[in-house]
Amino acid sequence: MDAAKVMIVEDDAIVASHLERILVQSGYSVVGMVATGEDAVERAPVLSPAIVLMDIRLMGDMNGIEAADKIRSRLDIPVIYLTAYTDHELLRQARATQPYAYLTKPVRDRELCAGLEMALYKHETDRKIRHINQVLRAIRDVDQLITRERNRERLLEEACQILVRTRGYVMVWIGRTGEDGLSLVPVAHAGQGAGTLEQVTMGWSPEGAPEKAKAHPPGTCPTLVCQDVARDPACGAYRADALRRGYASFAMVPMINSDRLYGMLNVYANCPGAFSDEELDLLREVAGDLALGMRSIEEEEERKRAEDALRESEARFRLLAENSTDIISRRLPDGRTLYVSPACRSVMGYEPAELQELSAFDFVHPEDLDRVLREFQAAASSLRPFHVEYRVRRKDGAYTWLEARGRPIVDQTTGAVVEFHSSSRDVSQRKQEEQERAALEERLRQSQKMEAIGTLAGGIAHDFNNLLMGIQGYTSIMLFEMDRNHPYHDKLKAIESQVRSGAELTRQLLGFAYSGKYETKPINANDLLETTATIFGRAKQEITILMDLDADLRAVEVDRGQIEQVLLNLYVNAWHAMPGGGELRAASRNVELDEDTAALHAVERGEYVEIEVTDTGIGMDPKTRERVFEPFFTTKEMGRGTGLGLASAYAIIKNHGGFMEVHSEPGIGTTFKIFLPASSKPPVGTTQPAQAPLKGSETILLVDDQDIVLEPTKCMLETLGYTVFTAMSGEEALDIFRESARCIDLVILDMIMPELSGSDTYDELRAMSPGVKVVLSSGYSLNGQAETILARGCNGFIQKPFNVTELSRKLREILDG
Known part of the structure; x- marks a missing residue:
């Protein structure tokens, strides 16, 4: 700690020297010794002593009491009197000048030092008390100012004046933070040199200040203090100008409220070390109070703006609402109606007065109420706009669809939702159109899904049929050449039966692939219904079958086997739905589809045959009914059904160009309806083919890219007596045909081959020999591509896998035709 500086005022040189020696030995610093009162008054401002030892009786015109005063x-500066005289009048005069001690000569060393210490301590305590009183008075005046002043600029300006006036600061100014967060724009000021701030933007972190003091988040901005401008290196850029203006020390105090920085309170003093911890605490309180005042003014301004905007909005709202075809409404959070526009007459059938004070939620359809309440609650909690569609009850009891859009209205003071403003539009027509469109889209989605799965299934079925062809071919050859009594005969028949089961599975796979049609002929659907119902009825006698057939039913051009498969599938499903028995009704009739109905099912308009299969079983719920036509979907237990x-x-x-519908109710039963395009062709009868294979002696060109098909088919042909050329590609087949066309009587042509396809190969064969007889062979069924080839003149089609008898019959049909 620096030694306390003492100035001695004594006209006796011996006494003065003696006092100096005592003081120096005791650790004090004697900064000057003068002999007259005039010199003491003149030198004190220059020497700036901490305390003065003053002899009362001095030479000259001014005694010690006058100089001390x-x-x-x-x-x-505190003064201690020294005197050898103790008369009462002198003491009275001395007391009037409020000295800090009164010592009589000769002064002992301890008495002198004790007097000095007590005087210095008392003076410092008095200074602190005066300082705190000044700051408290400033806080009081600022708080009173905040309570009465509602103008931000006047509030800050008067606060600066109060601090200068009550505390005696040289200059005070308040700056708001700039957009960069590191500059201050003066907005209020008072005191010496404040006018120079009007056109200045100042940095609040002096150049060279510690890094930690430069950038802080709002709410954590530090108080910056310079206790001695003349010595602080951080003030290098500002020192000369500050000292010229009398700024010996300064403090920059953040004005913070609720973690928001409103600005900085900047205080300048004319002496070093002016900002003790106690004073800084009090200045922080002033800064905090000013921030609170600014926040209060902002909130009041915001509230006034909100009130003005609300009045203006209400005027615009009413003008809009009275002329809108939508229902404009204001409602409390509990749903009670504060206002509803006249449009409620045309939309709901109510007069606005009838809905006043009633809860809008009372009119919402019960199935939509929970969803509507959740939407309003979510909007209230998140303060976001809402959008909801729901059904509302009209005055006549019917329901209409509304589309409501709106937002919660918030009290700016409390933050609570006080109202909901909304606009509701009648969208019943749109909802009906959406439902119709959704139905069409669902049918399209189902169709696309079936097509994709069908493509996959068709490929699997093709490859699987080729594998079965190899097994079937060799099995047929062995059975053809084997005696019935041979021990392996029955085992081979069992293999052939398993092949037929596998072929039936691929038949089902191809059934829902769009490549699933075989050979079509015009038939009477009544014959199919009677035949399949008779077969099914023999096996399921617990089911009562009723027939209601139209005697004048039009013909349909279909693949008989596939339609039989469809009907038997429906019968079996009906049987599963009636475990305790029941009635199965099969019906047929002629119908005509108009353009709208046809478009709904993506078929051509015109005449159709409707086939209906109805059971009295357990029925289906809506979810099951929606998925009933999906591949691999089944309600049967594991192992009881494939879902195909x-x-x-x-x-x-x-x-076949038709469509199916299903109608079902749980506990009542199910009805499947089949619609097939009617044909003008007369129906053909059915014949039972002979079972014995037919031999021949002609020459056959066999074309297939799969060894597993080529070899067994060649063996079957040779067994039947034919001469066989084989080719594993279209190019090879054309080469053989060019060389041997005259001796080749028929070509068996695989439809799916790499490089040169069956279709292209057929065209090349016809180009070389227009009269060539060709039978298409494929693991696929008679799909669009095969039908196109047949339409170009191909003679026939045979589906893999086939046995010797089927192959022989197809060949004789073509060769003998």
């Missing part, structure tokens, strides 16, 4: 009043039956049936009918 001037020094104390001008410089606030109805999917296959749906695809078969679709591939």
Whole structure:
């Protein structure tokens, strides 16, 4: 700690020297010794002593009491009197100048030092008390100012004036933070040199200040203090100008409220070390109070703006609402209606007065109420706009669809939702159109899904049929050449039966693939219904079958086997739905589809045959009914069904240019309706082919890219007596045909081959020999590509896998035709 500086005023040189020696030995610093009162008054401002030892009786015109009074009043420096006289009048005069001690000569060392210490301590305590009183008075005046002043600019300006006036600061100014967060724009000021701030933007972190003091988030901005401008290196850029203006120390105090920085309170003093911890705490309180006042003014301004905007909005709202075709409404959070526009007459059938004070939620359809309440609650909690569609009850009891859009209205003071403003539009027509469109889209989605799965299934079925062809071919050859009594005969028949089961599975796979049509002929659907119902009825006698057939039913051009498969699938499903028995009704009739109905099912308009299969079983719920035609969907237990039956049936009918519908109710039963395009061709009868294979002696060109098909088919042909050329590609087949066309009587042509396809190969063969006889062979069924080739003149089609008898019959049909 620096030694306290003492100035000695004594006209006796010996006494003065003695006092100096005592003081120096005791650790004090004697900054000057003068002999007259005039010199003491003159030198005190220059020497700036911490305390003065003053002899009362001095030479010259001014005694010690007069000199002490001037020094104390001008410089606030404590004085201790020294005198060898103790008369009462002298003491009275001395007390009037408020000295800090009164020592009589000769002064002992301890008495002198004790007097000095007590005087210095008392003076410092008095200074602190005066300082705190000044700051408290400033806080009081600022708080009173905040309570009465509602103008931000006047509030800050008067606060600066109060601090200068009550505390005696040289200058005070308040700056708001700039957009960069590191500059201050002066907005209020008072005191010496404040006018120079009007056109200045100042940095609040002096250049060279510690890094931690430069950038802080709002709410954590520090108080910056410079206790000595003349010595602080951080003030290098500002020192000369500050000292010229009398700024010896300064403090920059953040004005923070609720973690928001409103600005900085900047205070300048004319002496170093002016900002003690106690004073900084009090200045922080002033800064905080000013921030609170600014926040209060902002909130009041915001509230006034909100009130003005609300009045203006209400006027615009009413003008809009009275002329809108939508229902404009204001409602409380509990749903009670504060206002509803006249449009409620045309939309709901109510007069506005009838809905006043009633809860809008009372009119919402029960099935929509929970969803509507959740939407309003979510809007209230998140303060976001809402959008909801729901049904509302009209005055006549009917329901209409509304589309409501709106937002919650918030009290700016409390933050609570006080109202909901909304606009509701009648969208019943749109909802009806959406439902119709959704139905069409669902049918399209189902159709696309079936087509995708069908493509996959068709490929699998093709490859699987080729594998079965190899097994079937060799099995047929062995059975053809084997005696019935041979021990392996029955085992081979069992293999052949398993091949037929596998072929039936691929038949189902191809059934819901759009490649699933075989050979079509015009038939009477009544014959199919009677035949399949008779077969089914023999096996399921617990089911009562009723027939209601139209005697004048039009013909339909279909693949008989596939339609039989569809009907038997429907019968079996009906049987599963009636475990305790029941009635199954099969019906047929002629119908005509108009353009709208046809478009709904993506078929051509015109005459159709409707086939209806109805059971009295357990029925289906809506979810099951929606998925009933999906591939691999089944309600049967594991191992009891593949889920292909109805999917296959749906695809078969679709591939015949028709469609299927299902109607079902739990506990009542199910009805499947089949619609097939009517044909003008007369129906053909059915014949039973002979079972014995027919031999021949002609020459056959066999074309197939799969060894597993080529070899067994060649063996079957040779067994039947034919001469066989084989080719594993279209190019090879054409080469053989060019060389041996005259001796080749028929070509068996695989439809799906790499590089040169069956279709292209057929065209090349016809180009070389227009009269060539060709039978298409494929693991696929008679799909669009095969039908196109047949339409170009191809003679026939045979589906893999086939046995010797089927192959021989097809060949003789073509060769002998």
